[in-house]
Amino acid sequence: MENKSEDYFKKYLKNVTKEQLTQFYEDVEWTPFPVLVIEEYQRRFDIQDKKEAAKKLKIAQLAKEKTRELRTLAKKRGSDVSKILRTESGKISKSVENTKRLVNSEKNLLILEKLGELNKKGIISNKEFQDKKKEILKRI
Numbered sequence: 001m002e003n004k005s006e007d008y009f010k011k012y013l014k015n016v017t018k019e020q021l022t023q024f025y026e027d028v029e030w031t032p033f034p035v036l037v038i039e040e041y042q043r044r045f046d047i048q049d050k051k052e053a054a055k056k057l058k059i060a061q062l063a064k065e066k067t068r069e070l071r072t073l074a075k076k077r078g079s080d081v082s083k084i085l086r087t088e089s090g091k092i093s094k095s096v097e098n099t100k101r102l103v104n105s106e107k108n109l110l111i112l113e114k115l116g117e118l119n120k121k122g123i124i125s126n127k128e129f130q131d132k133k134k135e136i137l138k139r140i
Contacts, residue, residue: 009033014039108136 013021013036025041028034112133119129 006033006036009036010040014038018044032042104139108139111138 009032016024016026021037021044023043024031024037028037115124115129115132115136118124119126119133124132
């Protein structure tokens, strides 16, 4: 029970490092005695005057503004890049499809030539040749 008392926490705060105290201060809403943490932080990191406090506040506000600017810039540039990628990938996929069609049509033309030769030699009938020819031309 003694470890949870206010006096114990005051003594504990006086013995922690500056880094630990800064961590406590940043997470002050989770500490058991937030007022004690704030008082110890102010005692250790004595803000000399109001000018220094105002300067730190301005720096924090400037950092927030810059963060907002960077966020909007990143959103804009990210959407621009994604649009470019979409259009380029569409072009690539179309060219791949066209190439596949061309290769398939060349194969079909070779098959037609071979069927024509078989028809001329009399191996297949003219009707069989015409049926296969219609079938292949539909695929092209």
